[in-house]
Amino acid sequence: MAIGRKRREPEVDPFYDMLFNILIAFVFCFIIALLAMNPVAMKTGDIPSKAEFIITVSWPDLNPNDLDTWVQDPAGNLVWFRQREAGLMHLDRDDRGSVGESLLVNGKEVINPLNQEVVTIRGFAPGEYSVNVQYYETRNREPVEATISVIKVNPKADVVFYGTVQLPAKGVERTAVRFTVDSNGAVADINTLPKKIVENL
Structure with missing residues (x-):
């Protein structure tokens, strides 16, 4: 074997x-x-938030007149078209009515009809915020009605305020809304009591 x-x-x-x-x-x-x-x-898929509050001021489409948004925070900081950033506030869009609203699309001039200004508050300090609207420049000498909304973004979209103000003539300033934010971001004491915040230009 x-x-x-x-x-x-x-x-x-x-x-x-x-x-x-x-x-x-x-x-x-x-x-x-x-x-x-x-x-x-x-x-x-979470997207980091970039704002706590979004304030929008709009007026009728194609209206040629120029309205300005002014927002004051609890520390007295002011945001407006000549001071686009102040504290935690930022003017994201300044609209001048019919000025600069034409766009060139495929070689043709197109008019953007939207009249809207947007301010974001990218955090919050406890205290009162005031939102005023000023009739800055007129091109037809007619009164303008502005619509104002304040939306709290986090943790979900919540409408804090929605209303209108009447601006009868150039130079007029109206308080749209005042609201108080606590240290946790909760909103209270929403009112429309007049408060002058527009500085002399």
Whole structure:
């Protein structure tokens, strides 16, 4: 009976074994690094908020007259067209009525009919905020009705105020709304009591 020859196991070089272990460690570290660079917010689709409150002032489409929005925070900071950033407030859009409202689209001039100014409050300091509207410039000497909305954005959109003010003539200033914010961002004491905040230009 023939005796089968035992197969000899190939020798394992300890150098190659060490290289293989280093490669596994490198791949593991690379995966950990990738996970660390990918924030949870991106995985869940969350978008970081950029505002706590959005204040919008609008007036009739194609109205040629220029209204201005003024917002004052609890510290007395004012945001308006010549001071677009103050404290945590920012004037995102300054509308001048019919001035600068034409756009060039495919070689044709198109008029943007929308009259709207937008102020965002990108955080909040406790205290009272005042929103005033001024009839800055007239081109037809007619009265203008402005619509004002204040929306609290976080944690969900909530309409704090929605109303209108009548501006009978150039230079007139009207208080649209005043509201108080506490340290947690809760809104209280919403009123329309007059308060002059427009500075002499």
